[in-house]
Amino acid sequence: MSRKWGDMGFLQRILGIGQGSREEAPSAAPKMKGIASQPSLAVGWTTDAGKVRSQNEDTAFVITAAHSSDESIPAFGLGVLADGMGGHQSGEVASSVAVRRVADYVIRQFYVPSLTSQERGTSQPSLNDLLVDAVREANQAVLRDAPGGGTTLTCALLLGRRVYIAHVGDSRAYLVDQDGMEQITRDHSLADRLIEMGQLSLEEAVDHPQRNVLYRAVGQDSALDVDIHVRTMPCGTRLLLCSDGLWSEVTEDMIQKMVMDTPSLQSACDRLVEAANTAGGHDNATAILMQVALGCGEE
Numbered sequence: 001m002s003r004k005w006g007d008m009g010f011l012q013r014i015l016g017i018g019q020g021s022r023e024e025a026p027s028a029a030p031k032m033k034g035i036a037s038q039p040s041l042a043v044g045w046t047t048d049a050g051k052v053r054s055q056n057e058d059t060a061f062v063i064t065a066a067h068s069s070d071e072s073i074p075a076f077g078l079g080v081l082a083d084g085m086g087g088h089q090s091g092e093v094a095s096s097v098a099v100r101r102v103a104d105y106v107i108r109q110f111y112v113p114s115l116t117s118q119e120r121g122t123s124q125p126s127l128n129d130l131l132v133d134a135v136r137e138a139n140q141a142v143l144r145d146a147p148g149g150g151t152t153l154t155c156a157l158l159l160g161r162r163v164y165i166a167h168v169g170d171s172r173a174y175l176v177d178q179d180g181m182e183q184i185t186r187d188h189s190l191a192d193r194l195i196e197m198g199q200l201s202l203e204e205a206v207d208h209p210q211r212n213v214l215y216r217a218v219g220q221d222s223a224l225d226v227d228i229h230v231r232t233m234p235c236g237t238r239l240l241l242c243s244d245g246l247w248s249e250v251t252e253d254m255i256q257k258m259v260m261d262t263p264s265l266q267s268a269c270d271r272l273v274e275a276a277n278t279a280g281g282h283d284n285a286t287a288i289l290m291q292v293a294l295g296c297g298e299e
C-alpha cells in the first residue's frame with residue numbers, strides 16, 4: 001500500500017493550519033500520480049507497485065513554492081524519495097516515516113524561517129548541514145518507529161537554479177538534458193563497492209547476486225553517513241529522482257529520451273514508470289521530475 005501527500009494539505013498539517021487527512025491508497029496499490037507547477041518551477045511524479053509485488057514500499061513527496069511579488073525569494077522546490085525494505089510492512093513504514101521526517105525538518109528549519117528572515121541568502125555549507133541533519137533525524141525516526149525496517153532516501157532541495165541533494169542507498173538522482181544524463185548520486189550497494197575496488201566490471205554487476213544488497217541505508221544503524229551533492233541546473237535541464245525499480249528496468253538511453261522528448265513532466269514520469277512495468281515490473285517504481293524555467297525565455 002502506498003501513500004501520498006498533496007502539497008498544501010501536508011504543509012497545512014505540519015504547520016498546524018487547518019484540518020486535513022492523510023490520503024491512503026486501497027490495498028491493491030494502484031498507480032498514483034501528482035502534479036504541481038509554478039511560473040518558475042514545474043514538477044511531476046508517479047509511483048506504482050509494479051507487476052510482481054502486492055504492495056508499494058516506495059514513498060514520494062514533492063512541494064513547490066514561488067513568490068511572484070518578491071524576486072528576492074528564489075523559487076523553492078523539495079523532492080524526497082524513499083524505497084523501503086523489510087518484511088511485514090516494515091519497509092513501507094520505514095519509507096513513509098523517513099520521507100515525512102525529512103520534509104517536516106526542511107520546511108520547519110529552513111523554508112518557514114526564510115519567509116520571515118530579512119537575510120534572504122543562505123550559504124551552501126549551512127544548507128548542506130541542514131540536509132544531513134534532516135536525513136539523520138529520519139534515521140533515528142525509522143530506528144524508533146519501524147524496527148527491523150530500512151529505506152533508501154534521496155532528497156533534492158531546489159533554490160532557484162541551485163540544487164542540493166542528500167542521499168543514502170541506491171535510489172538515484174540524475175541531471176538530464178538533450179546531450180545525455182549525469183548520475184549525481186552513487187549507489188551504496190555491495191556490487192557498486194566492488195566496482196569501486198576494481199573487483200567487478202559494470203557488465204558483471206548487472207547480474208551480480210549482491211547488486212541490490214545495501215551497505216548503507218536509513219534505519220540500519222544509529223550512526224549514518226550521508227552523501228551531499230550540489231549542482232547548478234542550466235536552462236533545459238531536468239532533475240530526475242527515481243527508485244531502483246525504474247533504473248534497473250529501463251536503460252539510460254530510454255530514460256533520457258523519454259524525459260527530454262515529453263514536454264509535460266507529469267507525462268514523462270508516467271511514461272517512465274509504464275516502461276519499467278513493460279520491462280517486467282519486478283519492483284516498485286517511482287519517478288520525480290523537476291525543472292526550473294526561470295530566466296529561460298519561452299522554455
